[in-house]
Amino acid sequence: MTSPELVFDVHGSVTYSGNGEGKYPVESNLWWFGFDCAHLGDASESTIMWGFDDGVFRSTKYCIKECERLADQIVSRTIL
Secondary structure (H helix, E strand, O other): OOOHHHHOOOOOOOOEEEEOHHHOOOOOOOEEEEOOOOOOOEEOHHHHHOOOOOOEEOOHHHHHHHHHHHHHHHHHOOOO
8 A cells, every 4th residue: 555645746745644533633434634834945924923934835725726636636546
């Protein structure tokens, strides 16, 4: 079996995958995939506030597009 971070192309790679057992992110019988924008080269509101603004701020619009891109990749690899 190949790890999700090697299969899917999303910002910073897949940083979370797991089922809903234990109620994280929510209790369900679904499988969850996630990524984040807190990598080297990424800026956040706090890094900008403290004057470390040499990274790139990833907007909500950017994150939504990455979620959609990840979802498309998941669907294209799903065997029903």
